[in-house]
Amino acid sequence: MTIDRELFVSAPGKVILHGEHAVVHGKMALAVGLNLRTFIRIRPCKDDTVLINLPNIGTKLSWDVSQLQSLLPSFQDDPQNMEILKNFAGLTDGCKDTESLAVLAFLYLYLSIFGRDLPSVDVVVWSQLPTGAGLGSSAAYCVCLAAAMLTYCGRIADPMREEAKTSRWSQTELDLINQWAFQGEKVIHGNPSGVDNAVGTWGGALQYQSGRITPIERVPMLHILLTNTKVPRSTKVLVAGVKEKLLKFPDIIEPVLSSIHAISQECQRVLKEMTAGLSMDHYSVLEELIDINQHHLNVIGVGHPSLNTICRVTAERGLHSKLTGAGGGGCAVTLLRPDTDHTVVEAVKQELTDCGFQCWETSIGALGVSVHLPSSLTEDAREAFSNL
Known part of the structure; x- marks a missing residue:
């Protein structure tokens, strides 16, 4: 069951505190949540339309839900076949630019998470993170998309609902967010380590060594x-x-x-x-x-x-x-x-x-993926969304 209001979610970027390059050779690295965040607003759309607005990279696209619905049979037969989505979005083979990859990740997560019952939604993603600077901007984007879509369709709880006992998702729900965010990262990067989306999901700090990711309990900001x-x-x-x-x-x-x-x-x-x-x-x-x-x-x-x-x-x-x-x-x-x-x-x-x-x-040491009331957004995020 989808929610009927606008939903705001954010996720942090990441920095490697120690362990760069050594981690490639089996040593340990420490990754920490960076309190420069990506924010998403998702809300119902009146028309049978799906809107995606990415103002940081100057991208604004829309599709009819019926168009996206027509992709489902072939997409669900082979979710890893990106050619289906590339052809639909009019993207060329070998597209590697930020805009193309962001659109592909959005379409992949939208079709995968919502499945048969595709909703009309208006999605805006705005970020404090620069792209291409090694600060986990794509992972923060994927974590935001996954958390917002999963909450919107009711697959995980809405922490802001009146009867909620906590303003955070459970560990099981965070695991699900992280799994879907990792799938989005694979669309963008091919073979990511999973570190960036894990930091975006849990925040704080984590240890990474030989492919194993271990969150570190309680770290100072x-x-x-x-x-x-x-x-x-x-x-x-x-x-x-x-x-x-x-x-x-x-x-x-x-x-x-x-x-x-x-x-x-x-x-x-x-x-x-x-x-x-x-x-x-x-x-x-x-x-x-x-x-x-x-x-x-x-x-x-x-x-x-x-x-x-x-x-x-x-x-x-x-x-x-x-x-x-x-x-x-x-x-x-x-x-x-x-x-x-x-x-x-x-x-x-x-x-x-x-x-x-x-x-x-x-x-x-920043907080991981979080849901917000409009009044709890950062000042620059409030201003950005009010202008979009």
Whole structure:
């Protein structure tokens, strides 16, 4: 049974706190929820129409429900056959652009989750996350779509209904959201690890090693400065470069990867301690781990002059930074202590912005997928939806 009101859902992005590249070689990585979020509004549509509006990438499409209904027989025979959806949406073979992949994921989840009883819906997805920056934007999108559609059709509870005893979904319901979000991620990425959608679903932090994803119970919310260098990079090329170094200098690079693994373990231990009682000593250890890991990442060849600039600018003001994700450009995180002076942060943001970078003052350890009342949306999300 579908709900008869507008529904708002959000999911966080993600950053890798420690373990980049080492995780490819069987070591442990720590992924954490990033409190830059993707928001979705889904509501009934008066006409027999399905509308999807993605203002961040300038995409707005609509279809008659009858058109989508005609796809069901062949789609349900072979849900993995994306050619059916590509042909319907007029997408060319080998389409890899953000818009095409987002539309494909939407159509796949809409047809799969709603099944025979396709509703007329008006869907708007708006995000604080930049695309293509390694911050889990596609996973946050898929988590939002899955959670909103599953709730809309009644396959999971609506936490905002009057009789609800909690404003969160149950673990079983979150598992279902995560499973469908992972299917959406497969449409977009082919063979994803599942880490990004797991972080988007559960938030907080999780450990990833050798294909196994383990959520970490209770982690502190840490304030950070996130900086996007806007320097494009190829994850595939960077991963291949690390592998080449490992094959060429196994006795040198293997210990570095093992050290990165140990950094992840130590960081996890400190985060657990911080939930029992936070002290500035904990921050000192976290800062040291950030510095050591950044040096290691430079050693294995995934640094970049833009990232060095971020580390220099922040270090000059007593702050500690490291790359997050594939490196070679991309993004960096800077840890902000609770007692960091606001003027220092503003000065750093200004200098990094003057370098052509994009900065956000935000937090990690963020809450996972959540349902919202309109009044509980962030101010920028409220404004975005009011204009759409």
